[in-house]
Amino acid sequence: MSISHAPPSSPEADISLKSGPENPTTVDVVPLLPSSSRRTRVPRWLRRTTGPVLLLLLWQLLSSTGALTADVLASPGRIAQVGGDLIADGSLTSAMGTSLQRVAAGLALGTLVGTGLALVSGLFRVGEDLVDAPVQMLRTVPFVGLIPLFIIWFGIGEAPKVAIITLGVTFPLYLNVYAGIRGVDAQLIEAGESLGLSRWGLVRHVVLPGALPGALTGLRYSLGIAWLALVFAEQVNADSGIGFLMVQARDFLRTDVIVVCLIVYAFLGLLADFIVRSLERLLLQWRPTFTGR
Amino acid sequence: MATDVHRPVSSRTAQAGQATQASPAAHAVPVPQAVHVDGLTRSFDGRAVIDRLRLDVRPGEFVALLGRSGCGKSTLLRILAGLDRDIEGTVLVPRRKAVAFQAPRLMPWKKVWRNVVLGLPGKPDRAVAERALKEVGLDHRTDAWPKTLSGGEAQRASLARALVREPDLLLLDEPFGALDALTRIKAQRLVGELWQRRGCAVLLVTHDVEEAVLLADRVLVMDGGVIAHEQRVDLDRPRDITDPRFAELRAGLLERLGVDTAAEAA
Numbered sequence: 001m002s003i004s005h006a007p008p009s010s011p012e013a014d015i016s017l018k019s020g021p022e023n024p025t026t027v028d029v030v031p032l033l034p035s036s037s038r039r040t041r042v043p044r045w046l047r048r049t050t051g052p053v054l055l056l057l058l059w060q061l062l063s064s065t066g067a068l069t070a071d072v073l074a075s076p077g078r079i080a081q082v083g084g085d086l087i088a089d090g091s092l093t094s095a096m097g098t099s100l101q102r103v104a105a106g107l108a109l110g111t112l113v114g115t116g117l118a119l120v121s122g123l124f125r126v127g128e129d130l131v132d133a134p135v136q137m138l139r140t141v142p143f144v145g146l147i148p149l150f151i152i153w154f155g156i157g158e159a160p161k162v163a164i165i166t167l168g169v170t171f172p173l174y175l176n177v178y179a180g181i182r183g184v185d186a187q188l189i190e191a192g193e194s195l196g197l198s199r200w201g202l203v204r205h206v207v208l209p210g211a212l213p214g215a216l217t218g219l220r221y222s223l224g225i226a227w228l229a230l231v232f233a234e235q236v237n238a239d240s241g242i243g244f245l246m247v248q249a250r251d252f253l254r255t256d257v258i259v260v261c262l263i264v265y266a267f268l269g270l271l272a273d274f275i276v277r278s279l280e281r282l283l284l285q286w287r288p289t290f291t292g293r
Numbered sequence: 294m295a296t297d298v299h300r301p302v303s304s305r306t307a308q309a310g311q312a313t314q315a316s317p318a319a320h321a322v323p324v325p326q327a328v329h330v331d332g333l334t335r336s337f338d339g340r341a342v343i344d345r346l347r348l349d350v351r352p353g354e355f356v357a358l359l360g361r362s363g364c365g366k367s368t369l370l371r372i373l374a375g376l377d378r379d380i381e382g383t384v385l386v387p388r389r390k391a392v393a394f395q396a397p398r399l400m401p402w403k404k405v406w407r408n409v410v411l412g413l414p415g416k417p418d419r420a421v422a423e424r425a426l427k428e429v430g431l432d433h434r435t436d437a438w439p440k441t442l443s444g445g446e447a448q449r450a451s452l453a454r455a456l457v458r459e460p461d462l463l464l465l466d467e468p469f470g471a472l473d474a475l476t477r478i479k480a481q482r483l484v485g486e487l488w489q490r491r492g493c494a495v496l497l498v499t500h501d502v503e504e505a506v507l508l509a510d511r512v513l514v515m516d517g518g519v520i521a522h523e524q525r526v527d528l529d530r531p532r533d534i535t536d537p538r539f540a541e542l543r544a545g546l547l548e549r550l551g552v553d554t555a556a557e558a559a
């Protein structure tokens with residue numbers, strides 16, 4: 001029986017040894033190892049990259065043995081080469097630029113509208129009565145279903161694409177900011193009042209900071225939806241952007257180009273996620289979070 | 294209807310102010326008071342939790358308020374703090390008042406020192422917060438996030454936040470409720486010292502009879518929506534809990550808090 005792991009000051013070991021008066025020698029002692037020694041020695045980044053790398057190897061293997069033909073899915077090597085070519089001739093970077101611009105514009109507008117509406121209905125009871133019901137109603141309409149209508153209204157230029165992204169972004173942001181504002185602890189508001197904060201002071205020092213975690217969750221949802229809306233918007237009536245590249249590639253059965261575009265989408269999505277995560281780390285430092293084991 | 298009654302209360306307490314809902318009978322108070330409550334009624338859904346209550350607190354007086362759970366102590370405190378205006382009757386309280394709630398209620402997104410100076414007029418100075426935190430023995434946690442404070446530390450931060458307002462009336466709602474025995478004794482001593490130094494009127498809500506007798510000039514027992522019993526404590530400070538007179542007062546109050554009190558008070 002080893003008790004070498006037991007901290008010197010801990011009384012538990014003694015107690016457990018004394019308890020069980022019938023046969024004191026067979027107490028079942030379990031070593032509680034310090035969490036550091038339980039960690040495997042492999043660094044985290046290595047563990048996390050192993051899975052994707054294995055998957056990639058398997059894919060390449062299937063392609064080079066001919067089990068996976070190029071018109072179903074191009075091989076990773078081929079995709080890398082095509083990606084390189086597309087970057088070299090500038091078509092990929094310019095498409096990326098166009099798409100990024102659309103997302104940025106839609107995101108900015110949607111953030112403005114979504115948080116604006118949420119502030120109005122979250123902070124004022126009148127605002128709630130006026131704004132909340134219509135927003136909740138519109139929210140149930142699947143926004144991609146509005147593309148035909150938007151094309152009729154805005155033509156086929158940039159406007160309908162940005163409008164679709166704006167619409168997609170607005171609702172998750174509205175819901176989360178509104179819920180965040182309404183979820184602020186009433187006791188904290190009362191404490192703020194007792195400290196002599198004015199109405200605006202309460203909003204600035206208590207309500208808005210309290211709604212921030214919700215707002216950032218909303219932003220993350222919104223970003224996900226923004227990419228989705230972009231894909232939809234660019235596959236209808238586009239003459240530039242990543243979606244357009246994809247439509248073109250489809251017509252020529254170029255699976256390699258399609259995969260390159262998908263990778264670009266994924267990469268942009270990851271980048272957006274990284275930005276929100278950094279924002280959260282910066283703005284929510286006060287919140288001790290569970291980081292997992 | 295809100296009437297401001299600007300009248301010097303004493304040389305130290307600048308002015309009594311803010312009569313919330315003054316009744317026509319808001320007559321002159323003979324002795325200067327830091328708190329004057331008369332005919333105060335507060336009902337929840339038709340049930341009067343506070344029922345024509347009378348209460349006076351002199352400037353600089355330390356008053357402890359005892360009573361069964363749910364008898365309306367926190368309700369009274371919130372009214373005196375100006376947080377609840379759905380009332381009938383006369384309430385006169387100092388303009389400068391501060392509350393320490395039962396739970397610390399610190400803003401988790403503001404560092405401790407910013408919590409302490411939150412709501413102070415003008416651009417709050419860090420040095421002001423540091424001084425107040427030093428008074429409660431928390432100057433080493435000035436830059437901490439509230440969620441990283443221990444329970445006792447958070448309550449002391451909350452106390453510092455109340456004290457930095459230099460109140461004429463300090464309202465404390467079971468501020469030591471969540472503390473362990475040792476920290477509790479330390480915190481009680483701290484409040485006693487701060488009260489003597491600052492000379493503000495204090496209304497301390499507590500469940501602990503011993504704590505009440507240890508700190509207060511006057512102990513009130515609330516029951517049936519009114520102050521049902523009042524007990525002066527004329528022991529010299531610092532008080533000794535082994536003093537037989539202390540034990541006597543404690544026993545008397547405990548009896549008052551017993552089941553048959555209600556019948557007797559009615």
Ligand SMILES: Nc1ncnc2c1ncn2[C@@H]1O[C@H](COP(=O)(O)OP(=O)(O)OP(=O)(O)O)[C@@H](O)[C@H]1O
Pocket residue numbers: 337338342360361362363364365366367368369
């Ligand atoms: N907002 C409210 N709505 C309805 N009833 C309320 C409300 N606030 C308080 N009450 C009721 O008023 C009574 C007095 O509550 P209060 O919080 O003042 O009790 P207390 O004396 O502070 O009790 P404790 O010692 O347990 O803190 C209770 O019966 C409570 O249920």
Ligand SMILES: [Mg+2]
Pocket residue numbers: 366367368466
């Ligand atoms: Mg209470």
